[in-house]
Amino acid sequence: MAQQRLIPELDAEKLRENALTSIRLGVEDFERCLRQPDEGGDPARALSAIRNLFAGVLLLFKYKIATCVDDPADAATLIFMPPEVLPQSDGARGVEWLPVGKFKPTTIDVATIQKRFEAFDIEVDWDVINKLQKCRNHLEHLHPANTLGEVADFVAELFPVLRDFIQTQLQEPPAEILAEAWQIMLLHHKFFVDTSRQCKLAWNDAGVPKGMEPWLDECQCEECASSLLMPSQDSLDLGELVEHNDDRFRYACLACGHGGLIGPLMVEALNKAHDYDPRDGEEPCVENCYQCDHGTFVIYEQACLWCAAELDYTECSMCDEALGQDDQENGGLCSYHAYTFEKAMRD
Numbered sequence: 001m002a003q004q005r006l007i008p009e010l011d012a013e014k015l016r017e018n019a020l021t022s023i024r025l026g027v028e029d030f031e032r033c034l035r036q037p038d039e040g041g042d043p044a045r046a047l048s049a050i051r052n053l054f055a056g057v058l059l060l061f062k063y064k065i066a067t068c069v070d071d072p073a074d075a076a077t078l079i080f081m082p083p084e085v086l087p088q089s090d091g092a093r094g095v096e097w098l099p100v101g102k103f104k105p106t107t108i109d110v111a112t113i114q115k116r117f118e119a120f121d122i123e124v125d126w127d128v129i130n131k132l133q134k135c136r137n138h139l140e141h142l143h144p145a146n147t148l149g150e151v152a153d154f155v156a157e158l159f160p161v162l163r164d165f166i167q168t169q170l171q172e173p174p175a176e177i178l179a180e181a182w183q184i185m186l187l188h189h190k191f192f193v194d195t196s197r198q199c200k201l202a203w204n205d206a207g208v209p210k211g212m213e214p215w216l217d218e219c220q221c222e223e224c225a226s227s228l229l230m231p232s233q234d235s236l237d238l239g240e241l242v243e244h245n246d247d248r249f250r251y252a253c254l255a256c257g258h259g260g261l262i263g264p265l266m267v268e269a270l271n272k273a274h275d276y277d278p279r280d281g282e283e284p285c286v287e288n289c290y291q292c293d294h295g296t297f298v299i300y301e302q303a304c305l306w307c308a309a310e311l312d313y314t315e316c317s318m319c320d321e322a323l324g325q326d327d328q329e330n331g332g333l334c335s336y337h338a339y340t341f342e343k344a345m346r347d
């Protein structure tokens with residue numbers, strides 16, 4: 001068929017082989033980057049660990065897609081980037097949609113893999129994959145030494161996705177096809193989950209403001225970006241509480257030993273998640289709280305996540321407009337109605 005010559009050839013078994021090799025190399029890099037320098041450790045391997053692991057997972061996804069159809073030529077149409085479909089006049093004042101050009105020599109990207117998965121009912125946790133992709137892209141721009149903790153997080157989060165995918169979609173035992181790499185990932189994941197749980201428990205006694213708890217989970221070590229942060233024992237021994245002593249209360253990173261203030265880190269995590277671009281005409285969602293002076297007052301929630309302060313007046317009694325901290329002195333009116341009211345009193 002004429003069409004077949006337009007599609008590059010595809011070897012599904014090769015895809016699978018490359019996927020497994022890439023994952024094994026990634027785990028090797030991962031191990032090397034965490035080891036001490038005098039034991040052959042090499043922090044510069046952090047980035048190649050992420051690159052290899054992520055590439056391996058995508059290759060495995062493509063292999064799965066390729067094996068959903070029997071004809072290798074069909075498989076190729078699913079794996080290579082398809083030509084663009086564009087409208088053309090059919091010569092009778094109608095329209096025809098036709099593919100323009102050939103299949104590209106490059107294989108499908110993450111977004112297209114997702115579309116193929118949907119088309120063939122293949123399930124995977126895309127939230128995790130997208131998060132890993134974000135992490136991968138972000139690590140490309142950092143110095144490797146600042147990424148060791150984040151790499152460890154990455155591998156731990158990747159593990160369950162990979163495990164489920166290999167078991168349910170490829171229907172193979174992961175320990176068999178990934179051999180030693182599998183054992184390393186398994187142990188690391190177990191260590192990570194256990195440690196992460198210990199950290200969570202330890203913060204229970206540290207007086208973290210209730211509203212800020214979700215943002216504690218988002219905090220990363222300023223030195224290595226690990227999420228494995230413990231409250232510092234010194235702070236606990238002194239009886240300090242994050243809520244009242246945020247200028248003193250410290251965290252200790254379990255991945256690299258670095259310590260720092262936890263309060264500002266939580267506030268930063270909250271503000272980063274509510275980032276806005278004034279050039280797009282966007283308004284800030286978080287501002288300084290008039291009660292406790294932390295940058296934790298969430299405007300649309302009309303409440304402070306740090307001290308739980310709420311507004312006396314939440315909406316204008318004339319027009320129902322939502323009120324902010326600035327409007328409180330107007331006794332329940334928005335600035336416009338406060339002004340007209342005042343003007344009417346004067347006249």
Ligand SMILES: [Zn+2]
Pocket residue numbers: 149221222223224225226253254255256257258
């Ligand atoms: Zn660290």
Ligand SMILES: [Zn+2]
Pocket residue numbers: 289290291292293294296304305306307308309
């Ligand atoms: Zn407050």
Ligand SMILES: [Zn+2]
Pocket residue numbers: 316317318319320321333334335336337
């Ligand atoms: Zn009003």
